Amino acid sequence: MSKVKVASFGMSIDGFSAGPRQSLDDPLGVGGARLMQWFFPTRTFQQMHGKGGGETGVDDDFAARGFANVGAWILGRNMFGPIRGPWPDESWKGWWGDLPPYHVPVFVLTHHARSPIEMQGGTTFHFITDGIHAALEAAQRAAGDRDVRIGGGADTVRQYLRAGLVDEVHLALSPALLGQGESLLSGIDLTGLGFQCTEHVASRQALHVILSR
């Protein structure tokens, strides 16, 4: 059955999924890249960026699983880019260059309308201005029998969790402290929302947990 899932989401020991002060130089905020040290060396990530090789094993298994059976993505505006407020022009097309790693329709939450952007490799960015429920409906329509993956950032995941719309979350806890940033779970009663930790595996770089309901 089609699921709504969050996958390969990094979190620090102190509960942050991104560092403070996101910018062109720090797409994950200051220090945020430390939460993805488990992901960058994987075969899944390396091949996504047109490189050969990459590591297999626990981390790669989880990385690959996050991309399996995904028919559409939903991204928050900050995950799409560092620009805030109205779009100054049409030049920003995401962090990922001409060939983004999605290869399916991607729905971007924003308060500022913009025409869809068709990228290479099957990715089309659609801009949704009428909220998270509308974005999910559009994504589910596009995904058909396949899953919808909420790509982030933290605030977008929090909104979908709180609305009770997420079926499964894969977190990768990194042995790192950020001190400040975007807290992922604070104030969200996951047990009250019906979640349990149904799977856990540690690699050298991360503790992978699956939360599902």
Added chain:
Amino acid sequence: MSKVKVASFGMSIDGFSAGPRQSLDDPLGVGGARLMQWFFPTRTFQQMHGKGGGETGVDDDFAARGFANVGAWILGRNMFGPIRGPWPDESWKGWWGDLPPYHVPVFVLTHHARSPIEMQGGTTFHFITDGIHAALEAAQRAAGDRDVRIGGGADTVRQYLRAGLVDEVHLALSPALLGQGESLLSGIDLTGLGFQCTEHVASRQALHVILSR
């Protein structure tokens, strides 16, 4: 050199170190015992409770390390017992029976004065009514060259962290969700306080991390 340390402190995926509604039946709050599943089977815990056997390995290594070289403990009032407000009488002597697992002086933070209680095996409970700094001074005097261990609960650890008085924290992250309870790290900028994650080892039951500065 003598350190101030927190050790064997359980934390859930969602950042809680105790469940809600602590009581005689739930000393760690509802669901809180799930954070110590890595600890209960260890040889250290089993022998502490007069039983033979117990498991060795990563979990036991960390459990044992937490008790090594400790010359005094500091406990919050709630870690000492479920009673709130003035002591109704002298009958409550901690959760641990006649032979508590401390075997050194233990300083209990409280707003309500009480005479010291000498227990079997070297533990004496001293009640400190003039705050965390006074308790630490008394504990350091008692400990001499040995370490002072802040035993908990979460609020006591938070107070000592915020005051910049802790040198080392060992957390055991359990693959469990509590949903509600006592958050350990929210709102505390550990990086700003100078902490880094200096060690991490996973067992089947927990991700052990050492935070130090």
